[in-house]
Structure formats: C-alpha cells, structure tokens
Amino acid sequence: MSIGSTSRNHHWIPQCYLKGFSRSRSKNAKLFVVDAIGRKTFNTVPRNIASARDFNRIEIDGVSPDQIESDFSHFEGNVDRALQRVIESRQLGNTEDHNLILNLIALLSARNPRTRENSRQFQEKVIKQMMGLTVAKKERYEASYKQAIEAGFMTSHDDIAYETIRDFVKNDQYTIEVPTTRHIEQELRLVDTILPLLGERNWLLLRAPANTSGFVTSDHPVVLQWSSHRERGFFNSPGFALRDTEVIFPISNELAMIGSFEVNNEVIDANIKVMAVINGAIIAHSNRQVYARDDRFQYSLSRDVIRWGADLLKDLASPSVSSL
Template identity: 45%
Template sequence: MRYDGAARQIGDEGSEPFGWRTERLAQNAFEVAMTARQHHYVPQCYLKGFVSNREKPRLFAVDFKERRIFSPNPKNVAAERDFHTIDVEGRPPDALENAFSGFETELDQALKRIISARSIKNENDRALIFNLIGLMATKNPRLRENFRAAHERTAKMMMDLAAATPEGWAYQVRRAKEDGFLPADADADYEKMREFLNRDDFRIETETSMHLQMELQTFDKILPLIFSRRWMLFRTPPNAPGFITSDHPMCIMWSDPARRGIYPTGLGLRNTQLLFPISNELAIIGSFEIDDGDEVDADESLIAQINGNIILHSMTQVYGRDGNFPYMMNHHTKVMRGAGLLEDRLWEGP
C-alpha cells in the first residue's frame, strides 16, 4: 500500500484511512476490561529492538536530568502514569491505551520482519513505521508541557484582565454566579483575588483528554507529510555497535547543518530531514529531495553522527544496546563512546 493523498488506515487492502483514528481506537478498547495505569509514549516493542536479548531485555540507559547510567527493562522507561487515560462518558478510562496496544501488536511483528530483512521495502510494514513516527511526534511529554504552558499563560492573562479593576471583577463574579459557574455564596473579595494573582505561585493543568484530542487531530494532519517523504535506509555492519534511540526518537532537522539551531523547522518544510532509528541495526532518514529506496551500509563515523543527532533531540534519556555505542557531535574531533556520555562537555554550563 502507499499513501495516495489522504491519511489511510493500516489493515486490509482497500480504501480505509491509514492512520489509527480516534473512532477506531475507542471501538477496539471495549474488548479489554482491566484498567492499565502505566502508559508508554515510546512502545516497549520498539525499545526491544535496542536490547541484546529480547527474552531478558535490558537497555543501556543514560539519564541526562538525573545524571545517571542504569540498565532498565524497556517496560520501565518512556512511560507515565495515566498518559493515555480518557474521561469520556460511556468509555472505560483505558480505552485509548488498550487500542494503542492493538496497534503495537501489529507494529511488533512489522518491526521483527523489518529487522530480519534489513529492509523497509514491504509497504505494509513501512506504513506501520510511519504511523509510529507520527504518534511519537505528536504524543510526548515535551509537547504536552509546551501546550500546557501556553494554555497557562493565556489563562493567567485572562484572569489578570478580569481582575484589573474592582468593578470589572465584581461584574465577572456576578456573571459567573448567574450562569452557575460559582456558588451564590462564593467569596468575591477583590483584594484577595489580586493578591492571589500577584503571587503567581499556582499552576494551571490541562486535562489529559484535551491533550489526547489535540494530539490525535495533529496526528491526522502530519501523517501525510511523513508518507510523502522519500526514505533512505542506513544499516550497521553485523554485530557492530549500532544505533541508539531515546525518549523522543523522531528527529526533524534542516538538511543544511548551518541552519540547525537558528531557524525553526517543521515536517512540511522542504530541505529538512526526518531521522528515525528503527533498531540497533537500522535507521532511516526521510526527505523531499532524496531518491526513495536508497540503502546505505553505514560505517562507524556515520553511525556516530546519526547517534549524535538522536542524543541532541532526546528529552532526558537515550537508550542503546550497551555503552560501546559510537556518537559524535560538532564539538568532537573523534568518535566518542556512550559509556562516557555524562562526562561530555555538551552538558557543561555556559
């Protein structure tokens, strides 16, 4: 199957949309009764592609925030409590999480086939990878915090305007009581409200359901931009230290390194590269300007450069098969090793 101008749904050959849309996610979820609470924003089946033993999976993990190296099971990283929990009448709270599990069952088999074949030429398997990229591009803690912070700034500005004068505040309170948003005996003291706002020691949260609604809508919009790119596959030598991944493995960057870090980029812009590690042995780059289907046997220097970009796009953690993985960034004159990543001067202050 291939993208033909609108987001399509993975499944039987035919005319269903590729993307795992909200309706199908909710419908599939009725089949599972138990409520899951620990939800992965990076699937476990994907992370297992970066372990040395899938039966007893362990990752080499580096946490930049906590400045530690550890060896977790994939089930214990890239997850948050209730990350996919919904609050919709007539739906169980874990409806979406269970539906994502259905997608991940198909994804797991596709990843195994891709890794075994060392190829992304199978269109169905390729489509599943593209859906995975789209989900991780739109559904991650960093984007959620950006959205929450923007929502908080707007809400605080509106609250400040509402309480700009005693008369304006009295009007807002009266309207809120009349419309049933405040009880009739609610404290409407203006000075207390001004003091509360001036302290600015409160945080405004965004409901998970609102995040999910925004994310799934965005997913449907960006999926065609992923399918329309042309893709190049990078392969490591057999049994060599290979690619790493992270808690945010979807890396979008300018093709010209001189533009990186200066101008904002986006999935729909030309002259950009979308880098995504598939496993320890495979990584792909998608662009609008390259030939589709090219395959490159990567040497250590190229693997190191790809890993360097994955590190730079991570949130707080990177994951590899072991500490021997190579990486290189602009300030390096030679290939570095993952075991020394926390000592890299990249993490030094100004």
C-alpha cells in the first residue's frame, strides 16, 4: 500500500487473533478452512479470510474514511501482545490482558456480517411497514409528501403521482440499505453494553489435550448459549445479562474460555470429549467458515459421536448460512 492510500480490505475477525489457530502463530502460516456454503476445504493465510471490502469505512464530514479501521488496528496491536502472553503462559494473565481479551470478545460479538444483515432486515421490515401505511390512503401520502418538502428532504419539482408510489410500494420493488457508518455506530454502542456484562462473569480457561489439533474458531467465534442446553427461540434466546448462560470463546488452538455467572475462575485441562463438544458449539454457531490448524481437529455435534475435521463437510448437510 502506497503512502497516503486508504486501506480497503477490512477484517471483522483480526488477523492477530486468527493466526493463533495456525501452527506457528504467524500471519504467513496457513489455516485449514471449511467453507460450508462453498462446499469446500482449503488452506490459506489469515489475510484472505474473515474480511470484506470497506467493512469499516465511514462517511463523516471532516473524518478520514479509514479512521475506524486505523483505530481498530491500534487496538488489535495491544490485543496481539495480550494474546501472545496468555498463549505462552497458558494462564489468563494479568488484569490488563484479561480486559483486552474481554474487549475483543465484545467487539467480535457485535461486529460481523450476520449481525449487520439481521439489523438491515429488521430496519427494512419496519420501514416497509411504514411505507405501506403511508400509501394506504392518498390523503395520508399527500400529507407526508408535504412534510418532506417542508423539512427540506424534497422539492415540489420531485412530485410523483400517488398511484405510481402506491404501486411501487405494493409490488415491493425496492430494498432498504443501511449505511456502513450507521452499522458501526450501532456496533460500538452494543460493545459498550456487552463489555461490562462480560466483566461480571467468571471465566474458565480450558487447555486442549496434548498431541491434538486443539480448538477451532470461525467467522463468528463468540458463542452465547444456555448452560442447560435448552432450545433457543425468539422468546427463549440467551442474553449476556442472563444467568444459566455461558459464553464460549476460543483463544487459540491450545486455549478456550468459558464465561458464566455460576462457575469459578480456574484453569482446567480439557479431555478430548470436552474439547470436541466445545468445537461442536463453535462450528454450530459459525456463519460460513470454520478455521483450524489442520483437518485433524475433533468435534462433536451430537454430544455422543466425536468426528474428525476431514469429515465436517459431510456433517454440514445444507450449504446455507442458516445451517450453521
């Protein structure tokens, strides 16, 4: 990248985190990737995954478009060093390192394409309902149009026949796009809400068994689930403030964290079954891709059968986002 140019390839999962799942914790070390939608597996470096063009680009007068990306890069530098210390010591480390990792968990919980699309769909649904009400009666449409002119959003030269707008809305000939800047504002507010709730939890640090490929991660690596494994639902969703819930977060292929209100802070050497169940939860919560050191990782989606990473595509029967 030349001096003065703007970064355009933005990671929603930092490279400093992803490299912890390779063999050497290097940006140039390759990860094994299982792509459920593409129905393929491949090896690649962290730079090529969990990223999108202009994902963090903002449009605010007087502010550089890549200001947020630059701020995140500074934060990720601090997180990189904290992760390195925790991985080397195999302990959660000092308060500062622990807080940096909790900040990373909060950020990764709020910032990902799936959350953005869910937000966009919700806003689209609300706006389309409002549009339907607006054009339900000609008098209501004309009053709304007059208010838009008075507010400066339109001029009298923009006049469009009521019947044209009514048919346009009725035939659902449009979609609603949410500016990236709006998404980022919402995400940062959500981080401020999630972070103190993470701090109130106690945390188990699980260490993967020796001579295994260890823990996996994904393009949506923070798992929030019921501790009792009850079914999720619209009226029965786990929340960061609710008891009987656990937050699972893989730190590297050697370490994973589980945060709960009901556990004590301690370090546990996980056996293969526990590791496989955790990997199964991470896989089930992923959006599209799973990342591992190699294809020899072990996972359990049923809690009864332990499978190898090379078999994962066979277990992911439906190549859709919702299947994960």
